[in-house]
Amino acid sequence: MLKANITLFRVFGIPVEVNVSWFIIFALVSWSLVSLYFPSNYPDMAVASYWIMGIAAALMLFASVVLHELSHSYVAKTHGVPITRITLFLFGGVSQMERESDSPDTEAKIAIAGPAMSFALMFAFFLAYYAVRGAGGTGGVAPVFRYLAIVNGMLGVFNLIPGFPLDGGRLLRAAIWKATGNLRKATYVATRVGNVVGIVFVLSGFLAVFWGYFIFGLWMVMIGFFLRQASAASYFHVVVEAALKGYKVRDAMRKDVVLVTGDISIQDLVDEYVFKHHLDCYPVVDGRELVGLVAVEDIKGMPRRVWASTPVASVMRTDLDKISVGPDDELAGVFRKTVGERCGRLPVVEGGEVVGVVARNDIVEAMRTLSHVRE
Ligand SMILES: [Zn+2]
Numbered sequence: 001m002l003k004a005n006i007t008l009f010r011v012f013g014i015p016v017e018v019n020v021s022w023f024i025i026f027a028l029v030s031w032s033l034v035s036l037y038f039p040s041n042y043p044d045m046a047v048a049s050y051w052i053m054g055i056a057a058a059l060m061l062f063a064s065v066v067l068h069e070l071s072h073s074y075v076a077k078t079h080g081v082p083i084t085r086i087t088l089f090l091f092g093g094v095s096q097m098e099r100e101s102d103s104p105d106t107e108a109k110i111a112i113a114g115p116a117m118s119f120a121l122m123f124a125f126f127l128a129y130y131a132v133r134g135a136g137g138t139g140g141v142a143p144v145f146r147y148l149a150i151v152n153g154m155l156g157v158f159n160l161i162p163g164f165p166l167d168g169g170r171l172l173r174a175a176i177w178k179a180t181g182n183l184r185k186a187t188y189v190a191t192r193v194g195n196v197v198g199i200v201f202v203l204s205g206f207l208a209v210f211w212g213y214f215i216f217g218l219w220m221v222m223i224g225f226f227l228r229q230a231s232a233a234s235y236f237h238v239v240v241e242a243a244l245k246g247y248k249v250r251d252a253m254r255k256d257v258v259l260v261t262g263d264i265s266i267q268d269l270v271d272e273y274v275f276k277h278h279l280d281c282y283p284v285v286d287g288r289e290l291v292g293l294v295a296v297e298d299i300k301g302m303p304r305r306v307w308a309s310t311p312v313a314s315v316m317r318t319d320l321d322k323i324s325v326g327p328d329d330e331l332a333g334v335f336r337k338t339v340g341e342r343c344g345r346l347p348v349v350e351g352g353e354v355v356g357v358v359a360r361n362d363i364v365e366a367m368r369t370l371s372h373v374r375e
Helices: 020-041 047-078 104-134 141-159 167-180 183-210 214-244 266-277 296-300 331-340 360-374
Strands: 005-011 014-019 083-088 093-097 281-286 289-295 345-350 353-359
Touching: 014 020, 014 047, 020 047, 020 141, 047 083, 047 093, 047 104, 047 141, 104 141, 104 167, 167 183, 183 214, 214 331, 214 360, 266 296, 281 345, 281 353, 289 296, 289 345, 289 353, 331 345, 331 353, 331 360, 353 360
Parallel strands: 014 083
Antiparallel strands: 005 014, 083 093, 281 289, 345 353
């Protein structure tokens, strides 16, 4: 559940995605603004005004969260850490970096950039609020600005909670990293704190529900679960990175690779390859040259009656730089790539020709063996 992401738009070439859960939250936030927050704080306004105010406020809150993430991305980019994508979740966003920062100082700068933006927005909206009120504005504009100032302040404070992967957790990690010189240890401590913060959120959320603050409590519980899960995943990533450091694709790749040609039909692919080899993805070649990649996942949605008449070439992916790797690529980066992709296995290409395949499972296996050797 909640795995599906939809790309909304691109900024600086970075795709901004929303998790499907976000639409529910957006509706919930708009609804609570329209029917609870604005009517109870500013009674005696027209119902239509509450609607306009609520939706405008929700959209601007969304823009504020995007600006928070873009602020992280901008600083990361200027320090040479590429951002793969920005995903907006239940209560904020995650800027997914292509790799870890090189130094604790860079990490700290990237981390602080988000909350700094939120606090800057808080001041800007407070100024706008007082300006509108000073000019004698009596409509719905001033309340919206006031609300945005408050939530941006809350967003800044919330993100500074020192549990990884929140920004405050990243700052904590950078501080420990700087003091000990050990990224893995620093991540361990910061993610443990993240875990504890998550538990505190879940427990206080349940308490809040029992005290009658149902929506607020539920919100806390969800944030708590998200934090716990995210902190565990972050630690796993750093462990993977440490274990695979210095290893290349050729250390874990297989040479026996099942290839298909683009002219066979989907029906043939299913009958002769999928049923036989049970793999999730097949490199498509012309001779030995890679021309695409076809995933079982991509066929699933197609009606069966067109299988026989549709060639593999018409459904395969052709963004070759994304779906293939080189034998000298860093294994850690390739592992991240296989986790983000639909394919758990990617063709290894040298001079345009397929020389092997590297699978997520093989990397995990290699990691297990390597960790025994290293202990
Ligand atoms: Zn942030």
